Amino acid sequence: MASPAFRHDAAVLLAIIGRSERSLTPVRSVVGTWAVINVNVPSRKMIESAAAALQGAGLVVIDEEWRLRPTADGARLRRTPRRVSARELPSAIEKVLPPLIPDPSVVLPHEIYAAALDHHRHPKPLLPRWVTAPFRCAKKAEPRAAEPERAPVISKGPSTSTEFLAELAANPEFQRRRAAHEAEQSKRRAAFAAAEAPILKDLRAAGFAAESVWDFVNTSDPYPDALPILLAHLKRGGYPNRVMESLGRAVAVKPMVAHWDDLVALYQNPRSSGEETGVAVALAACATKAQFDELLSLAADDSRDSTRIFFLRTLKRIDRARGTAFVESRVEDPVLGPEATHLTKQAAAARRRRERRDG
Structure with missing residues (x-):
């Protein structure tokens, strides 16, 4: 079983990488957002271990450029917590994370982390306000059309972490993929x-x-x-x-x-x-x-x-x-x-x- 600090790092990373299976989050974005959410800059080892754990649990996929994308299960778990702030989100996700065991084959290259850290420490300056002033003034001058009244959004998904876990437990496809994944991880750990x-x-x-x-x-x-x-x-x-x-x-x-x-x-x-x-x-x-x-x-x-x-x-x-x-x-x-x-x-x-x- 992973330590509390280790699980929290994995929860922070899952909170950062987005809610859609199509979203790709580079390490550069991970470093910057992690520093905002967790009030500290993550080390290479923290990101690597958290990513290895999430990939080992089948919640995240890492591509060749080290961009992270949530799997279907990862995206659903990421969307489970409701009505929480950005700072509270990692703790809420941590409560519904499955057991985590790092995938030893996952290695974050030093050059990718170094470039991300440099981008965080030396971000490109934004355009001066005098450059954007004409556009901002023009935008303010445009009359706003009345927005149509929106119907309340009724969520069809699970509203609590308990309901979400119960839904997964009753999903035969999820259980099949989870069993296959755990078998593969057991094989890697044994090797x-x-x-x-x-x-x-x-x-x-x-x-x-x-x-x-x-x-x-x-x-x-x-x-x-x-x-x-x-x-x-x-x-x-x-x-x-x-x-x-x-x-x-x-x-x-x-x-x-x-x-x-x-x-x-x-x-x-x-x-x-x-x-x-x-x-x-x-x-x-x-x-x-x-x-x-x-x-x-x-x-x-x-x-x-x-x-x-x-x-x-x-x-x-x-x-x-x-x-x-x-x-x-x-x-x-x-x-x-x-x-x-x-x-x-x-x-x-x-x-x-x-x-x-x-x-």
Whole structure:
């Protein structure tokens, strides 16, 4: 069963993507609307996990461009809550969500999320009011025709979540598709568990009662004795994309600087996109000032993809002057530009705050 926070993220996402099966919602719209409804900007992982859960439950379909569209069941569930505000809608949807288990095959590309985040932080300016004034004045001057009296709209659908769930329970076509979907998800989960089995066997032999490699990614407790096991499996490779990413993220801790050369070799010759992402996170997490030059070289390598964005904050952290100079030089870079621009503006805002405070 999903945690309350996890279910709430899925409910927020379903509230955002619209009520029609024909509506396609890009990640750019998701980020902006999520920030309004939930009063925070969602991380890539939050959107990815919520989308994976909704797709796993058969409520959402994700196309190749990562636009989200509700299925027939998703659209009906989305329309079930009545007479609620935009801020109350996610909580109302959360009450009628079925059990959620993420689809491990769903991965939100970093470049799509980075572009969406940049659009949210730097939206295109609206036209000045003096440009639109003539049109607004003309519109006000036009006489309005009297609107015909409208007949009250009588809803033919379920009026409460209880009625909606009862209707689904009595719908044989829905139950057939749900059973087929759950069978497919069970098959995927079994395949994922089988792929992780050798790793978990070695971890349990060392005294770690983990149910998944992701358990190490999502904990703040140190696990130094598990790091050699995780690194050995990361170097061995051959696991599915999501497992390789989880191994890389699981070793994203400062003590791994002792294995810096191994991580660099893996990053330069990745066997999957998941491995490249996970190892990039590990390099950024463990680098110290002694690794600055090599990390800078990796970040400046234009032959690599968007995983280099993980290095920018670290470069500034371990050598402020040189790291800041590099980040500012990449503001126009097609890959690093969005993150570099954000970090540069963030630093400028902090500098202005200090000047006001000290001045």
